[in-house]
Amino acid sequence: MTSAAVPDHPWLLPGVLADATERARRTARDWLVDGLCFLIALGWVLLATGDAATPDPEFSTPLPQRWMILADALLGLVCCALLWVRRRWPLGLAVATLPLTAFSMASAIPLLIIHFTVVVHRRTAVALGVTAAGLSTNFAFSHLRPDPHLSYWETTAWGVVLSLSVLAWGMFVRSRRQLVVSLRERAERAEAEQQLRVTQARHLERTRIAREMHDVLAHRISLLSLHAGALEFRPDAPPEEIAKAAGVIRGSAHAALQDLREVIGVLRAETAAEQAPERPQPTLGDLPALIEESRAAGVRVGVRDVVTAAERVPAAVGRSVYRIVQEGLTNARKHAAGAAVAVDVAGSPGDGLTVEIRNRWPVGGVVDAEIPGAGTGLVGIAERVSLAGGRLEYGRDDSGDFRLAAWLPWPA
Numbered sequence: 001m002t003s004a005a006v007p008d009h010p011w012l013l014p015g016v017l018a019d020a021t022e023r024a025r026r027t028a029r030d031w032l033v034d035g036l037c038f039l040i041a042l043g044w045v046l047l048a049t050g051d052a053a054t055p056d057p058e059f060s061t062p063l064p065q066r067w068m069i070l071a072d073a074l075l076g077l078v079c080c081a082l083l084w085v086r087r088r089w090p091l092g093l094a095v096a097t098l099p100l101t102a103f104s105m106a107s108a109i110p111l112l113i114i115h116f117t118v119v120v121h122r123r124t125a126v127a128l129g130v131t132a133a134g135l136s137t138n139f140a141f142s143h144l145r146p147d148p149h150l151s152y153w154e155t156t157a158w159g160v161v162l163s164l165s166v167l168a169w170g171m172f173v174r175s176r177r178q179l180v181v182s183l184r185e186r187a188e189r190a191e192a193e194q195q196l197r198v199t200q201a202r203h204l205e206r207t208r209i210a211r212e213m214h215d216v217l218a219h220r221i222s223l224l225s226l227h228a229g230a231l232e233f234r235p236d237a238p239p240e241e242i243a244k245a246a247g248v249i250r251g252s253a254h255a256a257l258q259d260l261r262e263v264i265g266v267l268r269a270e271t272a273a274e275q276a277p278e279r280p281q282p283t284l285g286d287l288p289a290l291i292e293e294s295r296a297a298g299v300r301v302g303v304r305d306v307v308t309a310a311e312r313v314p315a316a317v318g319r320s321v322y323r324i325v326q327e328g329l330t331n332a333r334k335h336a337a338g339a340a341v342a343v344d345v346a347g348s349p350g351d352g353l354t355v356e357i358r359n360r361w362p363v364g365g366v367v368d369a370e371i372p373g374a375g376t377g378l379v380g381i382a383e384r385v386s387l388a389g390g391r392l393e394y395g396r397d398d399s400g401d402f403r404l405a406a407w408l409p410w411p412a
Contacts, residue, residue: 034084038083040109041079041110048073048076049072049073056148058148060146079114086117098130102141103140103141103144103145112162119173131164138163287321287345294333300340304343314411317353320390321355328343329341332357332359340360349410349411352409353407356404356405358401359401361402378404381404385406390409391407
């Protein structure tokens with residue numbers, strides 16, 4: 001899984017977007033916005049207080065007592081100070097300062113900023129409730145602090161328009177932030193899923209290569225063991241035969257080491273660019289060479305090949321037939337040394353391809369393989385046939401022979 005993407009300039013984003021945690025730290029942008037809001041609110045407090053101190057105020061009717069002007073200014077300054085903590089407790093501050101909206105002129109702008117913060121940071125139902133409460137106190141404000149130039153209803157209408165404008169603006173900002181967060185989460189999820197698909201594809205590819213190498217190495221090592229056993233039991237053989245057997249052993253060992261080096265390189269590689277080019281995979285046309293290799297090792301192999309239009313066999317199907325025959329010959333050398341093996345391949349387009357490997361069961365019914373095996377060869381073959389959409393059967397038949405048979409689809 002990949003980590004969340006880090007923006008190039010997080011200080012330009014709001015804290016809720018730059019930090020996805022529940023208590024996001026305030027960014028440089030947040031400090032700048034809060035400072036600007038504080039200065040605007042402080043300027044309004046000074047302007048409203050200076051206007052109220054004049055004999056003929058412009059914003060509201062004169063207050064009867066001097067101390068009321070000072071009290072209103074003090075409330076405005078307190079609301080300005082609360083702007084620095086409004087991001088942490090927006091709803092609590094809105095509820096606590098709600099009574100001030102009924103009579104305080106100096107607190108009007110700070111309270112509108114707090115109202116905007118509630119709309120942005122809380123769900124819509126809470127924002128509508130706070131707005132409705134503010135509209136109800138608007139009627140009281142227009143009565144207690146009437147405008148000297150407008151009627152009661154005009155003042156009330158302007159208050160409603162201002163509150164609804166703040167609500168609409170705040171909802172727009174909130175929806176935009178939610179969209180950005182949703183797109184970011186979707187992008188991170190897509191990136192994580194892509195990384196997971198790459199990991200799964202790499203794992204499947206390595207598993208496929210390991211299965212191929214199991215088939216190849218088991219075949220080569222069984223040939224090597226067979227020739228080594230011949231040298232062990234025939235130390236008095238002619239020098240020509242000994243040299244021939246030693247050459248086959250050397251060639252098989254070299255090929256096995258080469259295959260092992262390739263599979264280790266693939267398993268160690270982290271990316272496709274680091275992998276060496278894969279050698280051409282065997283097809284149905286390589287089956288005669290496989291049979292001759294086993295015959296050269298002394299295995300009696302009889303072949304019956306009645307495949308129609310063999311050149312049209314799909315590469316994947318031909319490769320599966322090759323691996324099935326290879327596994328059958330390898331198992332015969334391991335578990336039924338000296339027994340004759342019969343290989344039967346038949347099929348045509350539309351009817352499918354049938355392959356069968358049969359050998360006699362060891363004398364006495366005891367299978368004693370001198371060559372150890374992992375026990376996963378037939379499991380891998382079964383999986384290969386299943387993925388190709390075919391059928392596989394193996395085990396002793398009614399005549400007592402061991403039979404490995406498979407049918408693979410071959411579209412017309």
